[in-house]
Amino acid sequence: MRRAINWLRGTVTLEVWGPFLERFFNICAAAGLGLWNVETQEGHRARVTLALWNVRRARTLAEKAGCEVEEAGRGGLPALVMRYRKRYGMGMGLIALALLFGVFSQFILVVEVEGNETVSASEILTALQSEGFGVGSYGPGVDVRDLSNRMLMEMEELSFLTVNISGIRATVIVREADPVPEVADERAADLAAARDGVIVRLDVTAGRTVAEEGQAVLAGEVLVSGLLTHELGDGSGTVWATQQVRAAGEVWALTRRTLSAATPLEALALDENGSVTEGWSVEILKNRLNFYGNSSNLDRRCDKIAILYPLTLSDGTILPFGVWKTTWQSWNEETAPVDPDWAEQLLRETLTERLEALVGEGEVLSARWEVTAADRALTVTLTAQCLEDIAQTVVLEG
Numbered sequence: 001m002r003r004a005i006n007w008l009r010g011t012v013t014l015e016v017w018g019p020f021l022e023r024f025f026n027i028c029a030a031a032g033l034g035l036w037n038v039e040t041q042e043g044h045r046a047r048v049t050l051a052l053w054n055v056r057r058a059r060t061l062a063e064k065a066g067c068e069v070e071e072a073g074r075g076g077l078p079a080l081v082m083r084y085r086k087r088y089g090m091g092m093g094l095i096a097l098a099l100l101f102g103v104f105s106q107f108i109l110v111v112e113v114e115g116n117e118t119v120s121a122s123e124i125l126t127a128l129q130s131e132g133f134g135v136g137s138y139g140p141g142v143d144v145r146d147l148s149n150r151m152l153m154e155m156e157e158l159s160f161l162t163v164n165i166s167g168i169r170a171t172v173i174v175r176e177a178d179p180v181p182e183v184a185d186e187r188a189a190d191l192a193a194a195r196d197g198v199i200v201r202l203d204v205t206a207g208r209t210v211a212e213e214g215q216a217v218l219a220g221e222v223l224v225s226g227l228l229t230h231e232l233g234d235g236s237g238t239v240w241a242t243q244q245v246r247a248a249g250e251v252w253a254l255t256r257r258t259l260s261a262a263t264p265l266e267a268l269a270l271d272e273n274g275s276v277t278e279g280w281s282v283e284i285l286k287n288r289l290n291f292y293g294n295s296s297n298l299d300r301r302c303d304k305i306a307i308l309y310p311l312t313l314s315d316g317t318i319l320p321f322g323v324w325k326t327t328w329q330s331w332n333e334e335t336a337p338v339d340p341d342w343a344e345q346l347l348r349e350t351l352t353e354r355l356e357a358l359v360g361e362g363e364v365l366s367a368r369w370e371v372t373a374a375d376r377a378l379t380v381t382l383t384a385q386c387l388e389d390i391a392q393t394v395v396l397e398g
Helices: 003-007 021-031 052-064 078-085 088-102 122-129 143-154 339-358
Strands: 011-017 037-043 045-051 068-075 108-113 159-164 169-176 187-194 197-205 224-227 229-233 239-244 248-264 266-268 276-284 287-292 302-312 318-330 334-337 363-374 377-389 391-395
Touching: 011 021, 011 052, 021 052, 052 068, 052 248, 108 122, 108 318, 122 143, 143 159, 143 169, 187 248, 224 248, 224 391, 248 276, 248 339, 248 391, 276 302, 339 363, 339 377
Parallel strands: 108 169
Antiparallel strands: 011 045, 011 068, 037 045, 159 169, 187 224, 187 391, 197 248, 229 239, 248 377, 266 334, 276 287, 276 318, 302 318, 363 377
16 A cells, blocks of 8 residues: 555656765654665665655755765656656546545455454444444444444443454454353144154153054154142042143154155257357446446346456455456357256256155165156156154144
8 A cells, every 4th residue: 555655746867876875764754754775885875765755855864964965766656657758638637537546545455354254244244334334334434333333232242342453454353252152942742743654662761651653643742741730648649739841852763755856858959159248347446337338238138247357456455446347148049959867867866865864864765766757857756764863842822
């Protein structure tokens, strides 16, 4: 950023020589005169670079040190304007570019997040945008304290947030709050069957078992009750008290699952020899300016590919400016046959993944496949016998 500012304001390279060259550097340092690109040479000579507006001061300080100074060259925007001062169009363009750069340098163009671990940077940036801060915000007008307070009220996951603004770059520094411990659900509940099955094993840790091994149960049927009864000890079976608890445990049962999937045996084919249309657009602060006609007039039977070429600084920082290249590849309405073996294999893999997700920690004991082709479509049906935990918690009312 400092290089860019120096380029806009202009620089001068000076040749300095004399027997007291070190005294010249000491006087410049004491006076706060900035020098850079210092190159010492033989014969008590040196070459230095400084800002254009400091040339007179440098000459005066050199006289005090008993040194002589000679200008070796100028650089930056003023020198460029003077070089092309007779080319009015180019000069006006350079001035407009400088003004544009000066305007954009007051706005936030890069926002980075530091200190986050569990909360993603995209979540934080989205929340900041909802509070009116992000790429395109006017830097000097940002009230950091107010923004931080509003963000901490909106995002309970954060305990600290501040924003450091340096030129076009804003660094959001956060510290995450300690996670709130999960509170166990202690409400009274039954264990009921999640689906039909034949019970193989019961591992009950709490509650009253009302089902038994080898019993066939229907979905929704209570397997372990959360209502405990206490009877008198005289053998009469008289209930003198009841107690509600949260039933817990596992109920393993043999189940049967039937899954089906279908796919067409014909598909649209891309026409590689079809027409290709290209369009270019410019992106400025997430706004796109198209240099092509109305895209709604283009043939809808096409593939659209858009590639962004962003403006990137030398350190890898991506700015919110860039060029979009959009390509439309047309395709026809002709259909091509789909390999039935490939389609069947794809459907088998899809159904297998679905079944494994449904069974979870259970086990698939056997599987039977059925493949049918009709109406230009292939259908695959999977019928499986599984061993799975069918117990699900149902909270008691009242």
